Amino acid sequence: MTERIDHTLRGRWTTEQAHVPPHALKWLRARIGAGAGAVTPARTPAVPDSALGDAARTALDAVVGPGHVRVDPGSRLGRAGGLSYLDLLRQRGDGDLAVPDAVVLPGTPEQVTEVLETCVEHDVAVVPFGGGTSVVGGVTALRGDKAAVIALDLSRLDRLVSVDPVSRLAVLQAGLTAPEADRLLAAHGFTLGHVPQSYERATVGGFAATRSAGQASSGYGRFEDLVEGVRLSTPVGEWRLGAAPASAAGPDLKQLVVGSEGAFGVITEVGVRLRPRPAVERYEGFFVDGWARGADVVRDLAQRRVLADVTRLSDVDESEVSLALAGGWKTTALKAYLGARGIGQPCLLVLGWHGRDRQEVRRRRRETLRGVEAVRLGTPLGEAWRHGRFNGPRQRDALVEVGVCVETLETAAHWSRLSELRTAVRGALVDALGDGCLVMCHISHAYETGASLYFTVLAARDADDPVRQWQVAKAAAGEAIAGLGTITHHHAVGTDHAPYLEGEVGALGVDVLASVKRALDPTGVLNPGKLIPGRTLAGGFPPAGLASRDDR
Numbered sequence: 001m002t003e004r005i006d007h008t009l010r011g012r013w014t015t016e017q018a019h020v021p022p023h024a025l026k027w028l029r030a031r032i033g034a035g036a037g038a039v040t041p042a043r044t045p046a047v048p049d050s051a052l053g054d055a056a057r058t059a060l061d062a063v064v065g066p067g068h069v070r071v072d073p074g075s076r077l078g079r080a081g082g083l084s085y086l087d088l089l090r091q092r093g094d095g096d097l098a099v100p101d102a103v104v105l106p107g108t109p110e111q112v113t114e115v116l117e118t119c120v121e122h123d124v125a126v127v128p129f130g131g132g133t134s135v136v137g138g139v140t141a142l143r144g145d146k147a148a149v150i151a152l153d154l155s156r157l158d159r160l161v162s163v164d165p166v167s168r169l170a171v172l173q174a175g176l177t178a179p180e181a182d183r184l185l186a187a188h189g190f191t192l193g194h195v196p197q198s199y200e201r202a203t204v205g206g207f208a209a210t211r212s213a214g215q216a217s218s219g220y221g222r223f224e225d226l227v228e229g230v231r232l233s234t235p236v237g238e239w240r241l242g243a244a245p246a247s248a249a250g251p252d253l254k255q256l257v258v259g260s261e262g263a264f265g266v267i268t269e270v271g272v273r274l275r276p277r278p279a280v281e282r283y284e285g286f287f288v289d290g291w292a293r294g295a296d297v298v299r300d301l302a303q304r305r306v307l308a309d310v311t312r313l314s315d316v317d318e319s320e321v322s323l324a325l326a327g328g329w330k331t332t333a334l335k336a337y338l339g340a341r342g343i344g345q346p347c348l349l350v351l352g353w354h355g356r357d358r359q360e361v362r363r364r365r366r367e368t369l370r371g372v373e374a375v376r377l378g379t380p381l382g383e384a385w386r387h388g389r390f391n392g393p394r395q396r397d398a399l400v401e402v403g404v405c406v407e408t409l410e411t412a413a414h415w416s417r418l419s420e421l422r423t424a425v426r427g428a429l430v431d432a433l434g435d436g437c438l439v440m441c442h443i444s445h446a447y448e449t450g451a452s453l454y455f456t457v458l459a460a461r462d463a464d465d466p467v468r469q470w471q472v473a474k475a476a477a478g479e480a481i482a483g484l485g486t487i488t489h490h491h492a493v494g495t496d497h498a499p500y501l502e503g504e505v506g507a508l509g510v511d512v513l514a515s516v517k518r519a520l521d522p523t524g525v526l527n528p529g530k531l532i533p534g535r536t537l538a539g540g541f542p543p544a545g546l547a548s549r550d551d552r
C-alpha cells in the first residue's frame, strides 16, 4: 500500500518564502555545483500493514474515544520520523522509513497515562510525538522488542491550564505549538520568549523534552531555564514536580524529566516562567573583522553580562551567504565599504534588544555596545535578519528537491577551545564532503564560560548513496567534536547522538539514566532506541531490541 506523504497531517511551515529564489539558486549552483535540476524524483515510501493487534486497538479506542486511533496510511506516514536531512531523504524514498503502526491522539493527561498502561499490557512501544521537528531521530518509529509501535500525537493537549500573573507563571499543555502558546499568553500580557527556528511547528512538550534553545536564549534563557514544573505520565503512574521557585530537597529531579526525550515518560503539562510581552524590539546589524575578533566581542558581552536578547555572530562564509541570499543588498559595494572601514573578513553580528519601552531598549543597547569595535549597518540589516529568520526550514525542503545535501549540526564548548572546535568540525566536514561543499558557522547562544557553534552544510548530493554521504560526514564531525565540545547543545540525543552519549557522560552516567528508565518504564515501552545508547547493562536493561536502531 502506498500513499503520498501529507505533511498537513502534522502541520507545515508557512508557504511564504518556501521557494528558493532564482538568484539564490544561481549563486548556489556556481558555489557548490548542485541544484542544476536533474535529480532523482521523490518516490512514495511503502507503508506496511499495521501490526497493531485488534485487542490493542480496541483497548486504545476505549481510552481515547472514536476517531482518535488512526491506522490509515496517510496518518501513519505523517508521523513517520522527524525533519533531519536523512528523514527528508527517507520520506522521498531514499533509505528505510520506519512507519508507526498507528497514531493515537489522547485528549487529556489522564488518557495519556491510560494509553501507556494499555501499551504495557499489549506489548506496544510508544513514541511521543509533539511537532515532529526532531532533527536527531527523536521521533523515529522504532518498536524495539515490542509487537507494534504507536506515535502518541499530543496535539489535542492544547490548553492554557492556568496563569498566575503575580508569580509570572503559567501551566501549558504539552501539545501547544510555540505560536499557539504565545497567542494564549499574549491575552494576559505575557510571552515565553522562546523562539527556535522551528517556532512555527514545535511544541511546549517537545521543547521541555529536548532542552531546546531559542534564538533569543541569551536574553530569555534556554527552555530548561523557563520550566518551573512538569507533569509526567509514566507506565507506573503520574509524577508531578516543581512545588517552589527553588528548593534544596535533594537533586533537582525536574531536570531529569527536562531533556528525557520521551524515554522516561510523556510530559503532559509544563509550568513555565513568563516575561511581560515587550513593547519595543530593536534589531541591528554590525560587521566585525574576522571570526576570532567577533568571538572575542561576544565573549566580552557575555562576561560583562550585557548580551543583547538575540546575539548572533556569523563567520565569513555564513555572512557572505546571508547577504547573497538576501538579494536587495549590493554585496560588492558593501564589501568595498567594509574594506574601506578596515573590515577585510566581514563577520555579521546581529543584536536584538527587547524592552518594555524605548528608554529601556536604549539603555540596554548603550551598555551592550560600550567598547565594541564594529561597523554599524543599522536596523535595516537587523530587521532583514529578523524578517528572514524562519526561511531556512521552509527553503530546506526546496533545496532537497533540487539535489542539495543540506543539514545542520550544533555543539558548544568553553571559550578557550571554541575556535579549535570550529576549525576541527569544519575541517572534518570538508574532508568528508569534498572541497566544493559550503560549511557555515555561527554563534547564537553565548554564556559567560563559552558558546554554542551551529554549522550549516550545503553540498552537491551524492546521487548514488545520499544517505551514506551524510552519515559519513556526520560521523566525521562527531569525532572532531569528541573531547572538545558537547555532542549537542540543543538538538538533543535521539537515535543519532546516542552512540556518542557515553563518551560525554561516561559509562556511569549512562547507567544512571538506564536506572531511572528502569524505575519509570520497567518494560521499556517508551521511545525505544532514543537517548540511552543500546548496550546491555547489569540488571538486564535495555531489553533486547532497544539496542538495535534497525530493529523496526
Ligand SMILES: Cc1cc2nc3c(=O)[nH]c(=O)nc-3n(C[C@H](O)[C@H](O)[C@H](O)COP(=O)(O)OP(=O)(O)OC[C@H]3O[C@@H](n4cnc5c(N)ncnc54)[C@H](O)[C@@H]3O)c2cc1C
Pocket: 082, 083, 084, 127, 128, 129, 130, 131, 132, 133, 134, 135, 137, 138, 139, 154, 174, 175, 195, 196, 197, 198, 201, 202, 203, 204, 205, 206, 207, 208, 209, 210, 211, 212, 213, 214, 215, 260, 261, 262, 263, 265, 266, 267, 268, 392, 393, 490, 491, 492, 494, 527, 530
Ligand atoms: C528547521 C528546524 C530548525 C530547528 N531549530 C531549532 C532551534 O533553533 N532550537 C532548538 O532547540 N531546536 C531546533 N530544532 C529542533 C527541534 O525543533 C527541537 O528539538 C524541538 O524542541 C522539538 O519539538 P517538537 O515539539 O517538534 O518535538 P518532537 O520532534 O515531536 O519530539 C522531540 C523529542 O521529544 C519527545 N517528545 C515530544 N513531545 C514530548 C512530550 N510531550 N513528552 C515527552 N517527550 C516528548 C519525542 O519523543 C522526541 O524524542 C529545529 C528543527 C528544525 C527541523
